[in-house]
Amino acid sequence: MIDNEFKVSSNVFPEELRLNFLPHYLGAHYLQGEAMVYDWARRLCRAYNGGSWNFFQLSNGGFYMAPERCGQMHVRWHMNGYNDMMGADAFGIVVTLFALCHLLEKCGDDRIADHYHALRAYAAQHVEAANILRAID
Numbered sequence: 001m002i003d004n005e006f007k008v009s010s011n012v013f014p015e016e017l018r019l020n021f022l023p024h025y026l027g028a029h030y031l032q033g034e035a036m037v038y039d040w041a042r043r044l045c046r047a048y049n050g051g052s053w054n055f056f057q058l059s060n061g062g063f064y065m066a067p068e069r070c071g072q073m074h075v076r077w078h079m080n081g082y083n084d085m086m087g088a089d090a091f092g093i094v095v096t097l098f099a100l101c102h103l104l105e106k107c108g109d110d111r112i113a114d115h116y117h118a119l120r121a122y123a124a125q126h127v128e129a130a131n132i133l134r135a136i137d
Contacts, residue, residue: 008122013055021055025063025115029107036099037065044075044095062118066092075135082135090128093119094135
């Protein structure tokens with residue numbers, strides 16, 4: 001059971017303010033980071049072919065992006081043998097975690113590492129935590 005004092009919450013970021021969302025979190029790396037999110041979505045889900053995404057801010061300073069699409073998505077990652085279904089929100093968390101890790105390798109910005117750990121803390125509390133953590137393992 002999660003102590004409510006340490007529970008991380010998420011809120012959808014207002015659509016009219018989205019232009020500032022990724023620059024706020026990723027600074028000069030925001031275009032590269034956004035491209036990586038969409039690239040990882042295509043890598044991890046063959047059925048993904050674009051669409052609208054929601055942007056979420058976390059109470060611990062983190063963020064993530066998730067497709068607006070409802071329903072389950074089939075996710076496969078050959079590097080760790082993951083092959084399962086998950087909801088669009090969990091998929092967005094996984095994709096954002098992969099993209100942040102990849103971006104950190106490219107730019108070495110400590111803020112990116114902080115955002116990765118903030119999102120991972122949220123992921124550990126998510127209703128699909130077991131599935132998310134298996135996918136990123």
